[in-house]
Amino acid sequence: MDARKAKQGAKVVAGTAIVGGAGVALSSLMGPIGLLALIAPLSALAIRKGESGFDEVKSAAELIRATSTALYLHSFRSATYASAIAAQMGFRSDRVKHVHGAALVHDIGKVAIDRELLERPGPLSEEEFEEVKRHSVLGEQILLESIAQPEFAKWVRHHHERIDGTGYPDGLSGEDIPIESRIIAVADAYDAMVGGTGEPAHPYRECIESKDAIEELYRCSESQFDPSVVDAFDQVLRQGDTLFES
Numbered sequence: 386m387d388a389r390k391a392k393q394g395a396k397v398v399a400g401t402a403i404v405g406g407a408g409v410a411l412s413s414l415m416g417p418i419g420l421l422a423l424i425a426p427l428s429a430l431a432i433r434k435g436e437s438g439f440d441e442v443k444s445a446a447e448l449i450r451a452t453s454t455a456l457y458l459h460s461f462r463s464a465t466y467a468s469a470i471a472a473q474m475g476f477r478s479d480r481v482k483h484v485h486g487a488a489l490v491h492d493i494g495k496v497a498i499d500r501e502l503l504e505r506p507g508p509l510s511e512e513e514f515e516e517v518k519r520h521s522v523l524g525e526q527i528l529l530e531s532i533a534q535p536e537f538a539k540w541v542r543h544h545h546e547r548i549d550g551t552g553y554p555d556g557l558s559g560e561d562i563p564i565e566s567r568i569i570a571v572a573d574a575y576d577a578m579v580g581g582t583g584e585p586a587h588p589y590r591e592c593i594e595s596k597d598a599i600e601e602l603y604r605c606s607e608s609q610f611d612p613s614v615v616d617a618f619d620q621v622l623r624q625g626d627t628l629f630e631s
């Protein structure tokens with residue numbers, strides 16, 4: 386894609402992102418480089434507006450919303466779960482807030498992946514799955530360019546690592562995986578299984594009951610998930626159904 390086209394696409398899509406419009410296939414308009422061109426102005430705008438960096442997170446979340454409403458809702462719910470887990474694990478309130486922000490943008494790399502691949506009902510080929518897996522590294526790149534806290538980018542990079550070291554992109558294991566990424570992994574997986582009210586997190590996947598999802602998280606702890614994070618999440622869910630009410 387030539388620079389002029391990328392710039393035009395960025396302009397159109399930036400406007401859409403800011404007003405929160407939905408359904409724009411960003412990846413068909415621009416590659417990751419074009420996306421960085423888009424995020425940078427959003428970031429500059431946010432830096433002028435606020436000092437905490439959270440306005441930048443908000444802009445990034447708006448970009449997700451403009452790309453896919455389903456992805457935005459998944460991100461929003463995952464952030465709610467992740468921050469509740471962090472609070473349950475005794476994180477200080479500013480750290481809880483950071484976990485919330487990072488979880489909100491954990492899948493931002495997907496804005497640079499072909500939507501057709503992300504939403505296809507059938508199974509993906511090995512090559513296609515490899516393409517989808519790039520979203521964690523693309524997310525890191527986008528955030529490094531746009532968000533003041535570099536640790537957000539690192540946590541996003543590692544949200545698909547597994548405790549047993551067979552995850553991606555770096556095959557980190559155990560405590561080498563940042564705790565924030567381990568928390569996001571559990572929140573993300575739970576929401577992918579349970580979805581929203583009567584609505585799956587992914588268009589092609591059936592929702593399952595919360596109790597079955599927790600059972601699955603426990604079944605995969607030690608291999609995929611940090612057992613202490615799964616325990617904390619179980620505690621959160623046992624405390625009642627008030628996560629989305631405040």
Ligand SMILES: [Fe+2]
Nearest residue numbers: 491492544545
């Ligand atoms: Fe992801």
